[in-house]
Amino acid sequence: MNREAVVPESAMDGEEFVRATEPYRRELLAHCYRMLGSFDDATDVVQETYLRAWRAYDAFEGRSSVRTWLYRIATNTCLTALTHHSRRVLPSGLGAPEPDPTAAPVPAAPGVRWIQPVPDALFGPGTEAADPASVVLAREDLRLALVASLQYLSGTQRAVLILRDVLAFTAPEVAAMLGTTTAAVKSTLQRARTRLRQLAPAAEDITQPTAPEAHHVLDQYIAAFQNADASALEHLLRRDATLEATPFTTWFAGNHTCVPYLRTWVLGSPGDWLMLPTRANNQPAAMTYARTPQATYHAYGLAVLTVTTTGIRHIHAFHDPSLAELFGFPPTIGPA
Template identity: 60%
Template sequence: MADADDAAEFARETEPYRRELFAHCYRMLGSVFDAEDLVQETYLRAWRHYDGFEGRSSVRTWLHQIATNGCLTALAKRRDADRRVLPSGLGPPEDTGTAALEPDPRQRWLQPVPDALVTPESGDPASVVAAREGVRLALVASLQHLPAKQRAVLVLRDVLAFPATEVADMLQTSTASVKSSLQRARATLKEQAPTPDHTAEPTAPQARAVLAKYIKAFENADADALTRLLLQDASIEAPPIRAWFQGVEHCIPVLRDHVLGDPGLWRMVPVAGGANGQPAAVGYLRDEEGGYQPYGVIVLDVVGDHVRRIVSFGDPRLVAVFERCGGV
């Protein structure tokens, strides 16, 4: 049947780009759930219009055009206050003694992504490293501060390496406008993340060792071990809690007095491939009956033998995403 042949051809032509499209939508939207919905919508739209695709651009360009415009439409429905951020993107760190450690459900929070969903299936080491660098938390968080069109231009040009002329065609604008938007986006991004990201690869032996020490310290409620593990200027943030902290002298009292509890309260499982190109673990909290319930995902910035930053995403829904990917 012709329809079956068309469907097979469509799948053969478009499926190789699914992970790249998912990563693109994730960078644009900052949410693993929104990105999944947008990719599904992209493929539905592409299938509906596949018989009209004339090959004037590559299939890759055509799919990214559909996905990008879908992201821009979704972002246009949000207010600036609804952008997905981390607590550190909303203001300075808090003083330990005065901070309110209550969730802020009104804020849209950035979500982590399993590396398994965004790394190429080819296994080429250079491609895997590039894919991980393109979804680092610092980068994705910074992207959310850009206007939507600038965000699209920067990702399409600097991350996906599309030529300026193709980006202009995708966004139905001029090449000059693309170049101007890219210049402004790069300047803003430099202000948001002025220092290079030296976070260790999640599969590097040293990074795995640091993650193992972190998990052991947390499960044993060992504040002293965490003190030795954190850099002096380390930071912790835990969306949906708005307050965040920087410096061991502030981080450790918060962890010791409000988070660690008794030994055995926490159970953590390493994420095999990492999250956002960084070492990560899925966390579970012991309930009153002694069972463990999903808490969320913890992502570390590891520098050498120490942790520079802890981002603890307290959203139980994320646990199912990471378990589904087979990395836990």
């Protein structure tokens, strides 16, 4: 005898919850990354956000959109996380640049929490994206220098600035999300904008050339590194270029110190490095491999370039082999 299949009510609720909330996962991840400066922390908070949302979904009365409701949960979860951890930094946030290019890099003390890069592929359009505009929002304002600057704001200032200026929520919407008044939101936003103007890079430092031009600069950078060609690197770097690399506190400002440091401590011989092009934080980047005595290449980390129309303004290097997996690269390549 045939029996009609009965779908449990909990399963139907689960399917409805997924349909209603899943289209916003990528942009929520970008939002939490801006707030926290860490892909790992952002991933954890997004998971917690969806868990809290699932538990509260039956009580959701539709007084706001699902998207606004999820941002309220995610933002407050981020603010809670920020009360338990120190801010994340780049080496340039820990002190002045090193004037001596022959100085050995100094490892940071244990416990320093570093800004983490994120692959552009995580925020590209996907089949789950219900609104193309939301994907664009998720890609904007992810550049490393701006994410690092945001970490100097208080948690509330950070939240208000991102929700208002990046995501374009209204002041009353933000007030409702944070449990405060519209007047308080406007005052906090003004203070946050003032502080960010003091911290953020100049306009020319974040203005990108066309995509083909930036890609061409990245190709030249990779070729110079793989050939251990310091002169080619000097030609690519602007005179005011800066270089910093985690997990070291040592960093350099000015072509005159960056290039000698690279020549002394990093470049080595032709073939010591292998680099593969990628993109991180909406910037050109190179996954970096170091050659072993067995002629294989092991993942070393990631170099993220700030490219302007007049050359490379900044090199952020991250010594973290685990980034290879995050960016979709193998941990080992070779033999050469």
